Amino acid sequence: MKKVVEIVDVIDTAKVYAELSDANSGGxxxxxxxxxxxxxxxxxxxxxxxxxEAMALKEMGKIADTALAKWGLNKVVIRHAVGEKSVKEPxxxxxxxxxxxxxxxxxxxxxxxxxxxxxxxxxKEKFKNKSVWVSAHP
Amino acid sequence: MNVLFFGITKDIVGSSExxxxxxxxxxxxxxxxxxxxxxxxxxxxxxxxxxAVNSEYAxxxxxxxxxxxxxIIPPVSGG
Numbered sequence: 001m002k003k004v005v006e007i008v009d010v011i012d013t014a015k016v017y018a019e020l021s022d023a024n025s026g027g028x029x030x031x032x033x034x035x036x037x038x039x040x041x042x043x044x045x046x047x048x049x050x051x052x053e054a055m056a057l058k059e060m061g062k063i064a065d066t067a068l069a070k071w072g073l074n075k076v077v078i079r080h081a082v083g084e085k086s087v088k089e090p091x092x093x094x095x096x097x098x099x100x101x102x103x104x105x106x107x108x109x110x111x112x113x114x115x116x117x118x119x120x121x122x123x124k125e126k127f128k129n130k131s132v133w134v135s136a137h138p
Numbered sequence: 139m140n141v142l143f144f145g146i147t148k149d150i151v152g153s154s155e156x157x158x159x160x161x162x163x164x165x166x167x168x169x170x171x172x173x174x175x176x177x178x179x180x181x182x183x184x185x186x187x188x189x190a191v192n193s194e195y196a197x198x199x200x201x202x203x204x205x206x207x208x209x210i211i212p213p214v215s216g217g
Binding site for chain 1: 142144145146149183184185190193194195207209211212213214215216217
């Protein structure tokens, strides 16, 4: 399978290598997004993610297809977690494999940047005394 | 016509779904947005307010017949 596009409860970072490994790929590049403890000097207790899953999978599929075509990739993975995640937990993993490294480095950047712009997933930052939907307000 | 809400819009509305009766249903994405902003003024304070029709982004000119799956998409923040 050339592309893996999934919404999951828990991301297993260990399985991505097997998914991207390919006889024609000399380069495999992976980006993992994780929960950071501080936002603007405020301590984050957890992040809560929710999604409109049918649409999110469609949009993630479009991103994967665009990247496969644009960089001539052999394999692509885009996987996002939902639910409550605590500090250091992985929340998103994207990866690409290609004959040479330039293509997979560039593709990885495109995969995560485009996901953040178009995929209907929402993140609530939970602090000790309040919760805030990220990017909702100016 | 049913409309789905996510993220902050779900909190503003207090529900993940609302229904419009056949006589009162908006007939385009633009009129749906206008109606929602009238009913929920906090929607106008958001960074953006997109609408998805059958799980695809739809611009204001798209017409609605009430049989579509319609969802309100506040600013996304995945990753």
